[in-house]
Amino acid sequence: MMFDSNLSERKKQILKAIIDAHIAFGEPVGSKYLAEKENISCSPATIRNEMAELEALGYLEQPHTSAGRIPSELGYRFYVDSLVRRYTMTTREIEEIDRSLHKKLSQIDQILAEASKLASSFTNYTGIAVKPKTERVTVSRFEGIFIDEYNFILVMIFPDGNAKTKTVRHQEVVSSAELAVLIASLNEKLTGKSANEVSVSAIMDIEKRLPTCSSIVSPVIKTVYETLSEIGGGDVRIEGVNNLLSYPEYADVSSVKGLIDMFEHKDEILSLVSSDETIDDKVNVYIGKENSVNIMNNSALVFRTIKRGSDVVGAIGVIGPCRMNYSKVISTIDRLARGIDDMLNSSGQDFGDDDNDYTKRNR
Amino acid sequence: MMFDSNLSERKKQILKAIIDAHIAFGEPVGSKYLAEKENISCSPATIRNEMAELEALGYLEQPHTSAGRIPSELGYRFYVDSLVRRYTMTTREIEEIDRSLHKKLSQIDQILAEASKLASSFTNYTGIAVKPKTERVTVSRFEGIFIDEYNFILVMIFPDGNAKTKTVRHQEVVSSAELAVLIASLNEKLTGKSANEVSVSAIMDIEKRLPTCSSIVSPVIKTVYETLSEIGGGDVRIEGVNNLLSYPEYADVSSVKGLIDMFEHKDEILSLVSSDETIDDKVNVYIGKENSVNIMNNSALVFRTIKRGSDVVGAIGVIGPCRMNYSKVISTIDRLARGIDDMLNSSGQDFGDDDNDYTKRNR
DNA sequence: ATTAGCACTCGGCAAACAAGAGTGCTAAAC
DNA sequence: GTTTAGCACTCTTGTTTGCCGAGTGCTAAT
Numbered sequence: 191m192m193f194d195s196n197l198s199e200r201k202k203q204i205l206k207a208i209i210d211a212h213i214a215f216g217e218p219v220g221s222k223y224l225a226e227k228e229n230i231s232c233s234p235a236t237i238r239n240e241m242a243e244l245e246a247l248g249y250l251e252q253p254h255t256s257a258g259r260i261p262s263e264l265g266y267r268f269y270v271d272s273l274v275r276r277y278t279m280t281t282r283e284i285e286e287i288d289r290s291l292h293k294k295l296s297q298i299d300q301i302l303a304e305a306s307k308l309a310s311s312f313t314n315y316t317g318i319a320v321k322p323k324t325e326r327v328t329v330s331r332f333e334g335i336f337i338d339e340y341n342f343i344l345v346m347i348f349p350d351g352n353a354k355t356k357t358v359r360h361q362e363v364v365s366s367a368e369l370a371v372l373i374a375s376l377n378e379k380l381t382g383k384s385a386n387e388v389s390v391s392a393i394m395d396i397e398k399r400l401p402t403c404s405s406i407v408s409p410v411i412k413t414v415y416e417t418l419s420e421i422g423g424g425d426v427r428i429e430g431v432n433n434l435l436s437y438p439e440y441a442d443v444s445s446v447k448g449l450i451d452m453f454e455h456k457d458e459i460l461s462l463v464s465s466d467e468t469i470d471d472k473v474n475v476y477i478g479k480e481n482s483v484n485i486m487n488n489s490a491l492v493f494r495t496i497k498r499g500s501d502v503v504g505a506i507g508v509i510g511p512c513r514m515n516y517s518k519v520i521s522t523i524d525r526l527a528r529g530i531d532d533m534l535n536s537s538g539q540d541f542g543d544d545d546n547d548y549t550k551r552n553r
Numbered sequence: 554m555m556f557d558s559n560l561s562e563r564k565k566q567i568l569k570a571i572i573d574a575h576i577a578f579g580e581p582v583g584s585k586y587l588a589e590k591e592n593i594s595c596s597p598a599t600i601r602n603e604m605a606e607l608e609a610l611g612y613l614e615q616p617h618t619s620a621g622r623i624p625s626e627l628g629y630r631f632y633v634d635s636l637v638r639r640y641t642m643t644t645r646e647i648e649e650i651d652r653s654l655h656k657k658l659s660q661i662d663q664i665l666a667e668a669s670k671l672a673s674s675f676t677n678y679t680g681i682a683v684k685p686k687t688e689r690v691t692v693s694r695f696e697g698i699f700i701d702e703y704n705f706i707l708v709m710i711f712p713d714g715n716a717k718t719k720t721v722r723h724q725e726v727v728s729s730a731e732l733a734v735l736i737a738s739l740n741e742k743l744t745g746k747s748a749n750e751v752s753v754s755a756i757m758d759i760e761k762r763l764p765t766c767s768s769i770v771s772p773v774i775k776t777v778y779e780t781l782s783e784i785g786g787g788d789v790r791i792e793g794v795n796n797l798l799s800y801p802e803y804a805d806v807s808s809v810k811g812l813i814d815m816f817e818h819k820d821e822i823l824s825l826v827s828s829d830e831t832i833d834d835k836v837n838v839y840i841g842k843e844n845s846v847n848i849m850n851n852s853a854l855v856f857r858t859i860k861r862g863s864d865v866v867g868a869i870g871v872i873g874p875c876r877m878n879y880s881k882v883i884s885t886i887d888r889l890a891r892g893i894d895d896m897l898n899s900s901g902q903d904f905g906d907d908d909n910d911y912t913k914r915n916r
Numbered sequence: 917a918t919t920a921g922c923a924c925t926c927g928g929c930a931a932a933c934a935a936g937a938g939t940g941c942t943a944a945a946c
Numbered sequence: 947g948t949t950t951a952g953c954a955c956t957c958t959t960g961t962t963t964g965c966c967g968a969g970t971g972c973t974a975a976t
Contacts, residue, residue: 220969233919238970256926256969335696335708335716343716345698345708353698353706353718432813435806443798446809450795583938596950601939619938619957 196247203230204240205249206273209261213513216438218258263478263512266490270475270516277517284525287312291529298352298503301530303427305506310430312522315510316449318493322464322502323424326384329414334373336366344410346417350498354421356413362403372410375399380411385418424464426456428509439488439511449489452509463493463505470495470502473520473527478512488512492519494527498534506530559610566593567603568612569636572624576876579801581621626841626875629853633838633879640880647888650675654892661715661866661897666790668869668893673793675885678873679812681856685827685865686787689747692777697736699729707773709780713861717784719776725766735773738762743774748781787827789819791872802851802874812852815872826856826868833858833865836883836890841875851875855882857890861897869893 197205207228211219221234221241230237241259244250249265252258261269279287290308302319310317333345340360347353364372379392393411397404434440434449452459468474476491492514493507507523560568570591574582584597584604593600604622607613612628615621624632642650653671665682673680696708703723710716727735742755756774760767794812797803803812815822831837839854855877856870870886 218969222969234969235919235921235971236917239918242971252970254926256924256967258969331698333696333698335694335710337710337714341714343708343710343714345696345706345716345718347698347700347706351700351704351706351720351722353708353720355708355716355718357714357716359714430817432810432817435810435813441806443804443806443809446806447795447798450798450813454793454795581938585938597938598940598950598952599948602949605940615939617957618940619936619955621938 200230200232201240201244202273204237205244205261205265206269208241208250208259209265209269209273212260213515216513218253218260220258223258261513263480266477266512266516267480270477270520274517274520277515277521279518279521279525283312283522287522287525287529291526291533298350298498298534299425301533302425302504302506305504305526305530306427306429308526309506309508309523310433312526313508313510313515313519314433315508315514315519316431316434317429317508318459318491318506319427319429320460320463320493320505320507321425322460322504324422327418327422328382328384329418330381332373332376332381334369336369339363339365342369344413346414348421354417356417358406358410358413360403360406360409362405364403364406368400368403371399372396372407376410376414380414385415385422388415424457424460426459428452428456434510437511437513439513445488459491462491463495463507464502468495468505470497473524474507475516475520490514490516492516492523494523496527496530496534498531503534504530563593563595564603564607565636567600568607568624568628569632571604571613571622572628572632572636575623576878579876581616581623583621586621624876626843629840629875629879630843633840633883637880637883640878640884642881642884642888646675646885650885650888650892654889654896661713661861662788664893664896665788665867665869668867668889669790669792672869672871672886672889673796675889676871676873676878676882677796678871678877678882679794679797680792680871681822681854681869682790682792683823683826683856683868683870684788685823685867687785690781690785691745691747692781693744695736695739695743697732699732702726702728705732707776709777711784717780719780721769721773721776723766723769723772725768727766727769731763731766734762735759735770739773739777743777748778748785751778787820787823789822791815791819797873800874800876802876808851822854825854826858826870827865831858831868833860836887837870838879838883853877853879855879855886857886859890859893859897861894866897867893 204224207224207230208219211223211228221237224230224237225232225234241250244265245252245259248262249268250259251262253260287308298321302321306317306319308317309315309319328349329346330349331347333347335343335345337343337357340363342358342364344356344358345353346355375396379396380388388411393407396411397407400407431449431453435446440446440449462476471494473492473494478488478490488511489509490512491507491509493505495502496504496506506527508519510519567587570587570593571582574586574591584600587593587600588595588597604613607628608615608622611625612631613622614625616623650671661684665684669680669682671680672678672682691712692709693712694710696710698706698708700706700720703726705721705727707719707721708716709718738759742759743751751774756770759774760770763770794816797812798809803809825839834857836855836857841851841853851874852872853875854870854872856868858865859867859869869890871882873882
């Protein structure tokens with residue numbers, strides 16, 4: 191990725207200055223400004239020459255003849271890859287992130303929901319949190335709670351220790367003993383099986399064991415099936431879209447429309463974030479049309495995956511204009527994601543005592 | 554509410570024609586158009602006179618001299634209250650709503666989530682679904698599922714038959730027998746109590762019964778407490794905002810911004826929908842600034858509450874421009890809400906058999 | 917290789933103008 | 947007295963015109 195060999199030191203300096211200025215002010219930057227404000231030791235004319243070459247190389251572009259230059263997507267890419275210096279967070283910022291993370295969060299879903307809010311509020315862009323699709327979801331144990339003859343609660347416990355309940359109401363009388371048989375059968379036949387591994391013969395077996403109320407078996411199985419697919423399905427949370435509206439790149443309605451479309455086409459973000467190109471344990475940056483999915487027309491996506499053990503269980507990140515404060519965003523997302531990683535991989539959400547050992551891991 | 558006495562028949566006819574035309578085309582409507590296209594049997598000049606009077610009465614307004622007239626909020630209000638004829642849905646539309654409602658929906662949360670999508674897609678405006686705050690949430694029964702010495706699952710069953718689980722991980726060893734004691738104690742001390750009725754003495758009582766692992770009691774109670782507040786908390790779902798962006802009233806970014814603010818200020822919608830002014834069993838229409846909350850600047854809110862028995866458990870509706878097809882929207886929301894009402898109040902979500910008895914009730 | 921100077925280009929802005937739509941008013945017709 | 951025709955008036959919208967300024971590219975001098 192480090193292809194800085196082509197560019198002279200001065201070109202790099204100028205490119206960086208242009209991008210910095212453009213990120214700061216959002217407007218095309220001209221040679222005169224660079225010569226005066228940024229400390230570049232040569233005249234506007236020289237800078238112009240360099241800029242022309244940078245444009246020929248594809249790092250810059252001109253909105254029109256006589257405006258300054260703005261970075262191209264390739265320019266941003268180069269900037270992110272080799273020029274951007276890691277933003278050093280103030281201790282206040284670090285503390286704030288740590289504190290926010292320390293709120294009690296039990297389920298992965300809640301963590302993600304909260305994470306997208308955090309990502310949004312810390313960066314002032316739009317935060318996203320993703321739970322990817324996982325094909326193989328299985329129940330590790332079933333439990334049944336008898337309510338009355340017409341109602342019981344089916345509890346499904348998953349390998350990660352989380353659980354999900356479904357209330358089952360039925361027409362037929364089911365005794366407490368029959369419920370126990372049903373649950374035992376489910377445990378015997380369905381544990382460890384994913385949604386599409388449930389065989390018809392297994393269902394028929396269970397029905398045989400419940401001669402008096404065999405008709406409830408198939409709806410129960412159906413419920414299990416639905417729950418498995420539900421859990422396995424991906425989910426995307428988007429928070430703080432209104433943050434983006436303050437940025438001039440989203441000033442016209444059509445771009446806003448594209449933005450709002452994200453809400454309805456969460457799938458695309460899902461597939462993007464969980465695609466093969468994504469690198470774990472590292473902040474990924476997609477700029478503009480780089481990604482295969484083209485919802486992001488003028489936008490960039492910065493995210494990092496979240497792992498429990500070696501499984502990717504989610505991702506958090508932000509969406510914003512290409513002209514984004516990459517330095518700060520990357521640092522923030524990195525810290526947030528690592529914090530969550532470590533929370534998940536520590537002993538769990540133990541109550542009460544305020545351990546913060548997740549700051550110890552990695553770096 | 555029926556204050557049509559003031560207005561002559563012809564004025565009403567003209568007012569209705571203006572609003573209809575404005576709803577259809579979104580532009581100010583002039584006297585010439587009315588005389589030609591709508592069948593009003595008098596000349597443009599006469600219509601102009603009538604329009605001037607309607608404006609004086611506050612039902613119409615002029616964006617500027619020499620544009621047509623547009624309805625004022627009062628005009629819309631009058632229209633909705635007395636002029637609008639109930640849109641008669643085609644059998645196809647009715648069937649579609651019924652079919653959509655008939656998908657398996659178990660939890661109230663899921664119903665609402667789905668309902669907002671339906672409301673949005675049927676009306677082409679933005680759908681909202683609200684679960685109001687309920688102060689008194691209680692657990693009717695606790696169950697514990699033993700996983701291992703350091704983990705168990707706490708199941709809380711609510712009076713409506715739904716359940717919620719929380720995985721509790723702890724440092725101390727808790728045996729299966731101790732868990733049973735804990736659960737029995739919870740059932741004895743906490744059932745029927747709402748979040749702020751949990752007394753310290755009850756907690757201490759429970760701790761006494763578990764001499765070997767008393768330290769897990771308080772975190773468990775905390776979990777219960779949090780779950781109760783979580784369930785009791787309101788929730789607002791908004792779906793299909795991008796529908797609105799096609800309408801010219803949301804053409805400039807500032808209005809869109811107000812729209813997006815709804816996402817972050819769901820509380821206000823919540824309080825609006827669950828306010829005292831809201832009438833059950835009837836479609837409520839708030840136009841423009843009528844409501845106390847002023848998030849809706851140029852927008853109207855149409856919704857109806859959803860009841861289980863005599864309790865209001867939610868509301869669904871749509872948000873759109875004041876210039877809204879009230880006729881169709883009101884009918885759609887009414888049918889949707891009644892459908893949901895009846896689903897909730899029927900025998901429950903019985904599996905398999907495709908009863909549609911909820912169409913029988915009311916009307 | 918760098919820089920100063922200058923002509924050139926193009927977007928943005930404002931003023932000027934024409935067209936069109938719709939009204940309000942007055943006077944005539946029913 | 948109510949309705950209608952006619953006309954002047956107002957105000958928005960779209961188009962044209964011209965000008966300003968910012969920034970470039972090129973050439974020639976350093």
